[in-house]
Amino acid sequence: MLLAHLPILQVIVPLMAAPLCLFLRHSRLVWLFAVIVSSLSLSISIILLQQVMSSGIIIYELGGWSAPWGIEYRIDKFSAFMLLIITSVSTTILLSAQTSIEKEITEDKHTLFYILYLLSLTGMLGIVSTGDVFNAFVFLEISSLSAYALIALGRDRRALWAAYQYLIMGTIGATFILIAIGLMYQMTGTLNMNDLSRRLPEVAQTRTVFTAFTFIIVGICLKLALFPLHQWLPNAYAFAPSIVTAFFAATATKVAIYLLIRFTFSVFGLSFSFTTLPLQILFLVLGLIGIFVASTAAIYQKNVKHLFAYSSLAQVGYMIVGLSVSTVSGLTATLLHVFNHALMKSALFLALGAVMYRIGSVQLSQFQGLGRQMPFTMAAIVVGGLSLIGVPLTVGFVSKWYLLIALIENGWWPVTVLILSGSVLAIVYVWRIVEVAYFKPVWTDSNQDRKVIKEAPLSFLVPIWILVMANIYFGIDTRLSVQVAEAAAQSLFGVSP
Amino acid sequence: MMFMGLYNYWIVVVLMMIGLYVVIAHGNLIKKIVGLTIFQTSVFIFYISMAKVDGGTAPILGDGLSQYSNPLPHVLILTAIVVGIATTALGLALVVRLKEAYGSIEEEHIQGLDNHTFENQSKDEQGCC
Numbered sequence: 001m002l003l004a005h006l007p008i009l010q011v012i013v014p015l016m017a018a019p020l021c022l023f024l025r026h027s028r029l030v031w032l033f034a035v036i037v038s039s040l041s042l043s044i045s046i047i048l049l050q051q052v053m054s055s056g057i058i059i060y061e062l063g064g065w066s067a068p069w070g071i072e073y074r075i076d077k078f079s080a081f082m083l084l085i086i087t088s089v090s091t092t093i094l095l096s097a098q099t100s101i102e103k104e105i106t107e108d109k110h111t112l113f114y115i116l117y118l119l120s121l122t123g124m125l126g127i128v129s130t131g132d133v134f135n136a137f138v139f140l141e142i143s144s145l146s147a148y149a150l151i152a153l154g155r156d157r158r159a160l161w162a163a164y165q166y167l168i169m170g171t172i173g174a175t176f177i178l179i180a181i182g183l184m185y186q187m188t189g190t191l192n193m194n195d196l197s198r199r200l201p202e203v204a205q206t207r208t209v210f211t212a213f214t215f216i217i218v219g220i221c222l223k224l225a226l227f228p229l230h231q232w233l234p235n236a237y238a239f240a241p242s243i244v245t246a247f248f249a250a251t252a253t254k255v256a257i258y259l260l261i262r263f264t265f266s267v268f269g270l271s272f273s274f275t276t277l278p279l280q281i282l283f284l285v286l287g288l289i290g291i292f293v294a295s296t297a298a299i300y301q302k303n304v305k306h307l308f309a310y311s312s313l314a315q316v317g318y319m320i321v322g323l324s325v326s327t328v329s330g331l332t333a334t335l336l337h338v339f340n341h342a343l344m345k346s347a348l349f350l351a352l353g354a355v356m357y358r359i360g361s362v363q364l365s366q367f368q369g370l371g372r373q374m375p376f377t378m379a380a381i382v383v384g385g386l387s388l389i390g391v392p393l394t395v396g397f398v399s400k401w402y403l404l405i406a407l408i409e410n411g412w413w414p415v416t417v418l419i420l421s422g423s424v425l426a427i428v429y430v431w432r433i434v435e436v437a438y439f440k441p442v443w444t445d446s447n448q449d450r451k452v453i454k455e456a457p458l459s460f461l462v463p464i465w466i467l468v469m470a471n472i473y474f475g476i477d478t479r480l481s482v483q484v485a486e487a488a489a490q491s492l493f494g495v496s497p
Numbered sequence: 498m499m500f501m502g503l504y505n506y507w508i509v510v511v512l513m514m515i516g517l518y519v520v521i522a523h524g525n526l527i528k529k530i531v532g533l534t535i536f537q538t539s540v541f542i543f544y545i546s547m548a549k550v551d552g553g554t555a556p557i558l559g560d561g562l563s564q565y566s567n568p569l570p571h572v573l574i575l576t577a578i579v580v581g582i583a584t585t586a587l588g589l590a591l592v593v594r595l596k597e598a599y600g601s602i603e604e605e606h607i608q609g610l611d612n613h614t615f616e617n618q619s620k621d622e623q624g625c626c
Contacts, residue, residue, distance in 0.1 A: 134573055141580045148587055157598035158611055164591045168520060171533055171584050178540050178577060185570070186547045 003047070007060035007073040010044045010083060011126045011139075013037060018118040027110040031098040034114045038091040041125065045083040052080040053487065059131075067131075067192050074131030074194070078335070078488040082128045082258050085339055089250040089346045090121050092463045097243045099459040100353045103360075104241045105153055113153060117247070120146040124255045133181050133267070134191045136259065137174065140223070143255070144170045147248060151240040159239035162232070169232040173222030176215045183212035196267050204272050213277065216263055224256030226320060227290030230313050234297075237309035242353030245305060249312050250346035254338045257319055261331070264323075265492045274326050283324035288418055290317030295425035299432065304355075304362045307429055308348055311388060314422065315341045318403060321419065325406050328489050333403035335485040340387070340395035343474065347467035348384040351377050354456035354464065367433060369442030373453040378437050380464045385430035387471050390423050394475040398482070505546035512539035524604040526595065530588045537581045544570040544577070 002009070017037040024030045052058060052075055060073040075083070094117070105113055123143025130136050148170070152163035185191055187208050188199040203209055218229075225233040233253075237245050264273040274280050294313035301307040315337065322334030352362050354377045359366055371378045387394035390401075400423065407416045455461070474481050512535055519532025548570035556565040592602055599607045 134576075138576060138580065141584075145580075145583055145587055148591070152591060152594065157595075160591060160595050160598055161607055161611065164526065164588070164595060167584070167588050167591065168529060168533065171588075172517070172520065172536070174580075175537055175540055179543070182540065182544050182547065182570075191573075 005060070006044055006048055006051075007058055007075050007129055008062065010041060010048065011073075011122060011129055013040055013044070014118045014125065015122040018115045018122065021111055021115045021118070025111070027107065028098060030111050030114045031094075034097070034118060035091070035094050037118060038087065038094050038121065041121070042084075042087040042091045045080070045087045048075055049080040049084050049484070052077050053484070068190055068195055071130065071132040071135050072192065072194075073129045075129060076488075077484065077491050078258070078261070079128045081335065081339070081484050081488050082254065083125060085254065085342050086121070086124050086128065086251050089342050090247060092466055093243060093246050093250070093346055093350060095463040096350060096353065096460045099457055100243045100357060101241060103357050104155055104243075109153060113150070113241075116146040116150045116153075117244075119143075120150060120247070124251055127255050128258055131193050132191050133184065133193060133196065137177055137181060140177065140259070141174055143252070144174060144223075147252065150244045150248075151236050153241055153244070154239040155241075156239045158235065162235035162239050166232045166236045169222055169229075173219045176219030176222070180212040180216035180219065183208050183215070187212070193262070193267050197269060200268060201272065204276070210276060213268055213273070217260075217277070217279070220256055220260045220263065224253045224260065224316060225313060226316060227286055227293055227313065230290070230294070230316075233313060234306055234309040237312065237349075238303055238305040242349065242356050245309075246346050246349035246353060249308070249349050250342040253312065253316055254342055257316075257334070257338055261323065261334070261492065265331075270326065270493070280324050280326055283320045284415065287317040287320035287324060288415070288422075290314065290320070291419070291422040292425070295422055295429065298429040299425065301429075302364050304364055304367065304433060305349070305352055307364070307433070308345065308352070311426065311429065312341075312345060314426070315345075315388075318400070318419070318422075321415070322403050322406065325410055325412070327406060327410065328486075328493050329402065329406035329409055331489040331492060332482070332486050333399060333406045335488055336402055336481060337399035339481050339485065340399045340471075340474065343395055343467060343471050344384050344387045347380055347464060347471060348388075350460070350464050350467065351380045351384065354460040357460065358453055358456060364433065364436055367436045368440040369437070370453075371434075371438035373442065374455050376461050377456050377464065380468045381437075382430075382434060383468050383471060385433065387475070389426045389430055392475075393472065395471050395481075396475075398475055398478050402482075505542065509539045509543045509546065512536075512542065526592045526602040526604065527589075529604075530585060530592065533588070534581065534585055537577075537584075541574050541578060541581075544574040 014037055017033065021030045021033060024033055048058065058075040061067065062071045062073065101110060101113055120143050123139045123146065126139030126142065127136050130139065148163050148167045151166060152160050181191070184196060184200070187203045187206065188196055190196055190199060200209060222229045237249060240248070264279070291314045294310045294317065298307045298310035298314065301310060319334045319337050322330045322337060355370065355374065356362055358374060383394065387396035390396040404416055404419060407419065516532050516536025516539060520529050520536065523529055523532065548567040550564060550566045553564040553566040554562050556568040595607065596602050599610055601607055
């Protein structure tokens with residue numbers, strides 16, 4: 001009985017749980033509650049994925065109103081895959097949230113932190129589940145608004161400035177999407193994605209549809225921080241509380257990628273998307289420039305959070321290059337990288353959270369000798385870094401391998417070479433951290449004695465190493481991730497959503 | 498005739514451009530939020546305009562009425578207005594906090610202060626190593 005309502009429960013459980021946090025005054029209780037809610041979402045998403053893989057698309061009609069009139073939730077393989085990524089990362093990160101925010105956020109704001117976190121989770125899950133474009137816009141704004149507030153909780157006053165800039169850029173992006181939805185509705189009279197995909201081809205040659213498509217691409221690219229619309233991201237990630245950075249780096253841009261794929265492949269359709277606009281060459285060029293500009297910028301960062309934020313931008317570039325191939329294998333590579341990057345970046349940023357907890361700073365200069373003082377945390381950063389580079393036996397290798405195969409299948413040899421040289425840049429920036437942490441004497445300051453730095457507490461180490469082991473596990477046993485990603489890619493290329 | 502028929506849409510475009518221009522060109526944080534609100538409002542007008550059906554009345558059943566305007570965009574835009582208000586409120590709250598933290602609401606001034614602390618930090622680092 002309850003099983004039939006899973007698609008809506010996926011979204012409504014964290015949504016209803018968020019205000020309930022207010023009644024649990026005690027900060028630890030709220031944390032426990034949030035962890036339970038998030039694991040509940042995780043179990044729902046696992047069941048949903050199983051159902052979708054075995055019996056196909058799940059359609060849920062809200063309030064029993066059938067599709068063109070009511071809002072429908074539509075879980076296909078792609079959405080189920082994304083739901084699993086978001087909920088699993090969210091749950092793992094939440095495990096160490098309490099320890100981390102005790103140092104980074106003042107006591108009276110702890111409850112608010114968890115409320116915002118759950119709301120943000122709701123927004124992301126909603127975007128992925130819904131089959132209605134306006135509903136997707138509303139959820140996008142729910143997740144974005146809570147994201148702005150979460151980033152502003154950072155200790156540094158620059159967090160406020162970063163949040164403000166993100167708010168301006170994010171709102172412009174969301175309003176662009178709203179304009180596009182209006183134009184699409186004007187031409188087709190429907191907001192349902194499935195209906196849109198059937199009716200849009202009839203009016204595909206009009207200038208209105210063309211404008212709508214342009215608005216939506218630009219709007220989403222603002223949200224996913226594709227070069228050159230990426231300026232808001234590095235500071236937002238660098239100055240937000242560590243937990244928030246880990247959560248967003250792993251999920252927020254991925255959800256934007258989801259929207260981009262959903263609109264280009266399902267709603268507008270492949271033939272329209274890749275012929276009307278020169279989208280293929282546009283994505284390819286912007287993706288490649290993004291990889292090189294961001295990786296090079298990462299090399300010169302002094303703040304390690306900044307460094308990994310730039311590296312996130314480079315990874316978005318890889319995903320977009322995979323999209324630009326516009327074949328099943330290219331899309332599979334993109335989806336795999338979405339999954340794998342979520343694993344790498346959540347592990348890396350959570351490890352940085354542990355460093356922040358012990359040292360109170362993530363400046364590269366203060367990493368000196370940390371390899372001996374915090375061996376487990378630094379080992380996690382090294383494995384995550386190797387994964388970023390794409391060393392075999394890590395997940396990073398799997399997705400780069402699939403991307404290279406997709407490019408070679410298409411005969412894009414020059415691009416293949418560029419992608420490989422992009423990895424060389426990753427080696428440089430990861431090496432800078434390794435060098436400082438392992439090959440330099442322990443950092444000493446004339447004012448304070450740093451010999452007392454201990455390994456991070458277990459509440460950090462356990463979630464970090466769960467994520468690191470996942471990085472290695474899915475790098476060796478690729479059955480689950482590749483199978484699901486391939487099935488999702490094929491379904492996106494096959495029949496409409 | 499063409500121009501007058503599309504009167505609403507001209508207003509939408511003009512407001513949209515004014516809004517975006519203010520967001521980009523002004524350094525005052527409050528003015529940026531005002532620009533953002535104007536920008537969003539233009540989209541609201543766009544939705545309301547497209548719902549109008551020539552000769553249609555308000556969508557309430559009545560004798561002798563057969564043509565109604567489309568109520569759906571109105572409902573959509575009610576939601577969008579709520580979202581817009583939330584954004585404006587959050588933006589203004591951030592400006593208040595920024596004013597407390599930096600003592601200014603001018604973009605240039607805040608960025609100047611940030612660059613200043615950044616330089617100091619890197620100097621400290623050089624000194625220590």
